[in-house]
Amino acid sequence: MALGAEDFQGVWALRRTIVDRRDGQNGVLQGQAVFTATDANHLIYHETGTLTLEAGATLEATRRYLWEFSKGEVVVTFADGRPFHRFVPSGHAAGTDHPCGADVYKVRYDFTAWPDWIAVWTVTGPRKEYVSTSTYQRR
Template sequence: MAELTVEDLRRGLPGRWRLEKRVEDRLLGADMAFVGEVEFCEAADGLVYRESGEWRDAPWGPLAGERVYRWRMERGFVDVRYADGSAFHAFEPALAAEAEHLCGQDRYRGLYRFDLPEAWSLTWHVTGPHKDYSAAALLSRPV
């Protein structure tokens, strides 16, 4: 696949994905893991992303976690929104797509890599006065 389009994502992402995430938090001095699953469901304006799992190797011990995002797909872009509809970030589909988000004075720089239909990944590098961490998520189809 030479290029990637919004329609490729709409066709290739729905369903369940195994999630393995590593987080290196330089402020806490901790290297943590989050293991779980992601399910993409179709919606009128794109996809709904539902993540659930458990933190492991974290300073606070095992802890369940979940989140929901809406991936609105229009005009050739993916507009990622929080569950409440507020803006998170947007990206133009590509085999390697960059994203950015400002949270107060903290800056999130993200990189999506798509190898559909088998796998995709998302890496965030977060820096600023309140946050300093890297998070690398690998998503693969369940066996």
């Protein structure tokens, strides 16, 4: 059974590990993701956190996406409405690929331990090569 917008609403603790195979810019982000409903099928995803790189640098990070729940899938767009990717919010789910110039972003979601869930992004191309693993836990 697929999850709906109401299942994601609220505050989530977020931990992200980044393993950079090209530049060695490995790091860990600690923060939170907040899903706010704009109506029954639309959520605003707003992420804030602190990224600490192995080299010692610390950066503040934010992201904002729009999630639309439609016909058993989630359509994710950037905050300005540009398409990002889509996925089925159930079990182990591969999202659609997102090309960014010559680099390609591939995502897999894991909802099998709900309400904890994971998103793993694998990014490859001439400019980037890293894996970003985000774990979410309800607060």
